[in-house]
Amino acid sequence: GAGVSQSPRYKVAKRGQDVALRCDPISGHVSLFWYQQALGQGPEFLTYFQNEAQLDKSGLPSDRFFAERPEGSVSTLKIQRTQQEDSAVYLCASSFWGQGPEQFFGPGTRLTVL
């Protein structure tokens, strides 16, 4: 596709449920990033992949958060046993160094945990 896509756009979960958020990066983009954006705040880094390798997961807030990118393209962010504090917009971004240093963002998934 022409841009980064994310699904679903909106997700409502009951506390304790598991959720899976999907990101389709721009074709050919080697690097993929996940960010968490709380209401009224700037995005905060969660994790980074280069191809299928997860090179940095220092931003994941707890072991309930897990991300994967098994074939080096589509990525999934999974949150187990969701808590109310997990409510946020989850943004995915991709980049390709040969095209410059900027990251291209998807529209985000708004997660609401009741």
Next chain:
Amino acid sequence: AQTVTQSQPEMSVQEAETVTLSCTYDTSESDYYLFWYKQPPSRQMILVIRQEAYKQQNATENRFSVNFQKAAKSFSLKISDSQLGDAAMYFCAYRRSPGAQKLVFGQGTRLTINP
């Protein structure tokens, strides 16, 4: 750790006027990039402008320009001839160089355009 600070939670400007959004950052690195991203209500982050730290010349993109003061660690965005479509949240962001590096964002400035 690097930090980015936007001290103006909200700004407003009359249509066709000029507005400047402020950003300061803290880093011990000498080589890095700075960005301004725009986030409308649709949530899609859109790159407005970028600046390489090694370049002394300020970046310009049509009505958008920056004032990059490396010694002062300041990176402000000037929007000229403001248009209604410029209304959005604006985020200043920093990333190290080289290679793929995470972005560190400021808290954002909500810009309102008054017709």
